[in-house]
Amino acid sequence: MIVRTELEKLPAALRAEISAAGIDVGELYDAIETALDEDLPEPRPGEMPPEDVTSVATIPIDARARGDFAVREAGVVAGLGVAALVFHYVMGDDVEITDRVPDGTRVQPGDVVMRVSGPTRGLLTAERTALNYASHLSGVATATAAWVDAVAGTRARILDTRKTLPTYRNLQKYAVRCGGGVNHRTSLADMALVKDNHVVAAGGVVPAYLAVRTAYPALPVEVEVTGLDELRDLLDAGCDRILLDNMSTDQMREAVGMAAGRARLEASGGLTVDRAREVAETGVDFISVGALTHSVKVFDIGFDLA
Template identity: 50%
Template sequence: MRAATDLTGTGLEAAWVDELVERTLTEDLTGGAPLPRQSDVAVGYDVTSAATVPGDQFGTADLVARADGVVAGLPVAARVFTRLAPGATLTAPAADGDRVRRGDVLLTVRGPVRALLAAERSALNIASRASGIATATRAWVDAVAGTGAVVLDTRKTTPGLRPLEKYAVRCGGGSNKRMGLYDVAMVKDNHVAAAGSVAAAVALVRERAPRVTVQVECDTVAQVGEALDAGADFLLLDNMTTDQLREAVALVGDLDVDLEATGGLTLEVARAVADTGVDYLSVGALTHSSPILDLALDLRTG
């Protein structure tokens, strides 16, 4: 069985995860001061556990779903526990991307009770946030199933958490559009205003970043034609009606140009939008507005 802390296949870099774990724990335990590497960090930091839990007490804690959903972030949460209890034993009955039901045990940790309780909130915050995004994403993926359309995220992420949140989207069955401003050129209205025209903006990007995919934002079908004439690779169709989307799809025809619908999308209209023939639906709400998945830690001593 794969170790509960194994990040293989997640696309998350171990160094970034360890830094996230450290930041999260210091926020909760020290107010930002560095954690010691070797000591019982619960003593003097988690004042409640230090006062109420004997230092030699061991226990087993289950990370449990309190609601139905899709789980994500378990290996990261597991690393929170092992940071404070390096000798803890962990088993993961669930895996990231699994649909889970209320009452399911997702992760079990055995170790010093002080350390388990000191790690509890940090681990829950990470896994609950990631699982909430994965759960919301799966609802969108289910809504467009069979249409061929792919659900995308956006750059509307929590500062400092983008790799985790975009990973959670993948756990939910969605896809990542771009990680930042550096990997796709997105020509928007302000860029057009600065460059003078869509054609000028696209030409400048081609000149200075020839290997980068160029996407152009379009608010009207007329702008779609302008972007195609300029040689865009990818069109962002912003706040268009389904009729306008179908017109845009027809304009593109057999050209090797992808179409992405965005703006004002809801689950109720997702399938109708996907049925227009667009390649992608991008949904900023996946990362900026998804509620957490309710998770809890149940402790057994002894």
């Protein structure tokens, strides 16, 4: 049975750590509750609470154990604090978390990144939800680190996008930072990003840029271009951040020369990690990668009772 520990009774240090990572603890608490409801939903009035029938049948009620979070592959871990919160939600203060490595740590197969001790039934009830968070977020961090490594020594920084799983945006963007990447805008209100449909609606890249600059004078503005003529026009208009969409390596190199430091340039569209260094060596400032979040492979972490 899940204790469903109240938010205020979860460890204060853990809540503070998660808040410091830019994650709303209240929203995360609600998400954890919803996730666990998929396994053991709260009963309707008059119904008996559902049980983890396998654990109830095989494990004595007073049994206690320790479980190790052990990684099965090389990569970068993230989301271990979120996983720890899941265990505390299920078992309250009747659980102990030890030997947790910091998020952002590079690991090798067999490394133990967190140990959890408590009632055996509770450990196994919380296990899958905790692993789902940690495995997914470690996958994002690991994918990001691969891109960061590929461009090491160049000026290019790896950016995420808004192509995130619904309700997972802040978690995924946190994992990108754990992997060494940089966050692009978090919401539509953080900055203006003028894309092709905005350009069509406004009648051109310069009218679109000027419209945003007039409406929101203090807001950062980035404009997407598909050709060097549009880039030249925007540079003349004073735009200081420009997205180069689906350009060839030669075009990007020429774009960097044209900008000559007047604007920061972001490469985007159809890029792969194998091509990352080639793109970075053109001199662009950023490389944005939707795949960091929208199609990432989960990272293999196991939970093994000791």
